[in-house]
Amino acid sequence: MTQEQNQVAPNSLRGEQVIRTIVREHQGLWRIIDLMDLLEQDMNINANPPDELLFNTIFDYIQHFSNRVHSQPTEIRLYAVLREKSPESGPLLDKLEKGYVIGHEKLLELRQLLKECMANWPNGRESFGHGLSRFSAALRKHIKKEEGVVLPRARSLLTDEDWNKIVAARDQQDDPLFGDRVKEEFRDLRLKIISLTPERLGGLGLVHTERVTAHKKGQELLSIKDLVTSYGQIEVLHNIDITINSGEIVSLVGANGAGKSTLLMTISGLQPTNKGQIIFDGEDLSKISADKRVSKGIVQVPEGRQVFKDMTVYDNLLLGAYTRSKDPSIQDDIEKIYSKFPILRQKRYNLAGELSGGQQQMLAMGRALMARPRLLLLDEPSMGLAPLIIEEIFEIVRELKDEGMTIFLVEQNASQALALADRGYVLETGVVVLQGTGRELLSNEKVREAYLGM
Ligand SMILES: Nc1ncnc2c1ncn2[C@@H]1O[C@H](COP(=O)(O)OP(=O)(O)O)[C@@H](O)[C@H]1O
Ligand SMILES: [Mg+2]
Incomplete structure (x- = not known):
């Protein structure tokens, strides 16, 4: 909790609900970032080639998030409403929005690095590892900014009516934070990630075969x-x-x-x-x-x-x-x-x-x-x-x-x-x-x- 959050009384009960939803979505994403870090460490410490399917599912998950936001005809609804109420937030919101676009490009790069790393293992491990750390650091920063600045400001400035507008946008736009269908898709991807994650890293380790790694596949x-x-x-x-x-x-x-x-x-x-x-x-x-x-x-x-x-x-x-x-x-x-x-x-x-x-x-x-x-x-x-x-x-x-x-x-x-x-x-x-x-x-x-x- 930041100071800003502690000091300002909530303006809207609706807002409280919505913020809780956003924070929960962020927590889900945060856990996925933690997992990405763990997998990167595992790759470096145990010298095992990365699990391509698991990584790609994680990238799907993050890309899904970013796509949904970025492909909106207008900018993110919450940002738009906040812009009106708080012009001084403009530059920060611009920056966060741009973060979505850059993140999208970085994901494509990561998929490419993963592919190269699999094909030339152990060459390419370093580039892929670095790409991963930079990406997860940027994503964490993004979430912290949203939770530390954007949400507290929105919380103090937006009214019930504003929040209802934000929530109402979900049906037309599949807003990534509230849309039921989107939530369902996230849940499926998250379940897949959990299933594929090895048990020693807290997953279900559903893979029953020895994992088919780059050097074994096709043999x-x-x-x-x-x-x-x-x-x-x-x-x-x-x-x-x-x-x-x-x-x-x-x-x-x-x-x-x-x-x-x-x-x-x-x-x-x-x-x-x-x-x-x-x-x-x-x-x-x-x-x-x-x-x-x-x-x-x-x-x-x-x-x-x-x-x-x-x-x-x-x-x-x-x-x-x-x-x-x-x-x-x-x-x-x-x-x-x-x-x-x-x-x-x-x-x-x-x-x-x-x-x-x-x-x-x-x-x-x-x-x-x-x-x-x-x-x-x-x-x-x-x-x-x-x-x-x-x-x-x-x-x-x-x-x-x-x-x-x-x-x-x-x-x-x-x-x-x-x-x-x-x-x-x-x-x-x-x-x-x-x-x-x-x-x-x-x-x-x-x-x-x-x-x-x-
Ligand atoms: N236990 C058996 N003793 C003698 N002939 C058998 C036996 N099981 C299958 N066959 C014969 O072997 C051939 C192949 O059968 P099968 O392997 O069951 O074919 P499919 O599974 O392709 O239907 C058939 O002509 C079948 O009559
Ligand atoms: Mg038969």
Whole structure:
């Protein structure tokens, strides 16, 4: 509290409410700045490349704030009203307004510095770090000026009528400080930031994979070479070659009976190989049991969900962590799954058999995530679900990818699976007949005819 604030009696009750809202918004922003400083220190002390997604989300948050203000047709409403009442505040308000514009440019610069820092790590760390410190210092100064000078002046000079005008502006202008829709957007971004922030820095640490960092992203994680699998005498998979890189969604599409599930079970070790190799993270899996593969991070969500129907949702989730039985963070992870799938929290004491198909699919995915996969194998997650739920399931798959998870998505639902995928393969009676980027396959004549019914 500044002296000015202490001395002046409030002129308006409405004003008190509005100021409280502004201060609360500032506090939210202030915490984000604190986090930015922590992350910068972490980068310098631990010499870890920055988490690109987390930083960009933070920049989104700040940019959102600045955009909303800066893109107004007129200047910020509060500033405008205060200008009328207090001409001597003009220069300061000019300066603060200009700060928004400069801040906007600086954010673009920071994003560029981040990109360069990621690409050339550890080169570029210093420039990015300096950019960050200068930016957070400027932002703090800006907030202090608003709280120390602008708000106290407004508090003493503006009337109820003025404040009502400011508040009324929210509906037309999405005023960043009061608009409900804008507030909602801020809340979403803030939640994302909290989720992505590592636990040691006070976040939820939602990322379940080892964070995919600059030097790992795009590296080969799974490599299947010349793989043959049979049921007895019948050869089902013929000389399969498939590669999955870290951080990718790779989709495998093919008709019923093509051998998709057989391939996934071969990868997870539930089905033996006759010939060929499966290399995961540089290690040949041939001598490694299915259980051990789960501990190494290969986790499958089987076709048809296969949750334990007469056990509760909670117990199903707990079972997903069976390979980590002594890990003290299991309860925290269950909380994270609940925040990803709120319906599972709501139904946590229900038997899994009481859930709808879509809910069971979410449970099956949640259970798989409890094993902290590095490669998630999804076998037809959309099977038998209503379009609305399918959207939701694919949206979650996309989110997992954003968090750095590597995903092998098997689907008969080719259009959506390929639209989501970085790369894809088409399997026909046990043979890979086509491969390419998701986009290439979607526009491929043959795929359109055979799988998209076009
Ligand atoms: N346990 C099994 N024993 C013998 N044949 C099987 C078994 N499971 C699947 N098959 C056969 O293997 C082929 C591939 O099946 P599958 O991998 O389930 O295909 P998809 O998942 O693509 O529908 C099919 O011809 C199927 O009949
Ligand atoms: Mg199948």
